[in-house]
Amino acid sequence: MREQIRTILQENAHLPVAIATLSDDANLYDSGMSSHSTVNVMLALEDEFDIEFPPRLLKRGVFSSVLSIESAVRELVGATEAV
Numbered sequence: 320m321r322e323q324i325r326t327i328l329q330e331n332a333h334l335p336v337a338i339a340t341l342s343d344d345a346n347l348y349d350s351g352m353s354s355h356s357t358v359n360v361m362l363a364l365e366d367e368f369d370i371e372f373p374p375r376l377l378k379r380g381v382f383s384s385v386l387s388i389e390s391a392v393r394e395l396v397g398a399t400e401a402v
Contacts, residue, residue, distance in 0.1 A: 323367060324388050331359040343385040357382045364388070370395040 321343070328347070329338045335351045352360075360382060361372055370392065372381075381391045 327363045
């Protein structure tokens with residue numbers, strides 16, 4: 320899952336640095352990700368994992384690092400599987 324997230328970030332976050340050079344807990348906003356790119360990342364994550372981010376997870380902190388994104392996606396994938 321983490322590699323899928325990193326691939327999505329590489330393709331959609333439009334970072335000025337390669338995602339491979341960033342640690343899993345690096346702040347993506349400090350690394351150059353914009354609010355617009357965040358929306359692109361969110362939509363790509365929803366498509367990739369067949370999930371939908373609810374309003375409570377539409378916060379800057381959720382998309383601030385690979386680890387925080389992974390945590391949210393794992394929660395949503397688990398919720399989808401429980402239905």
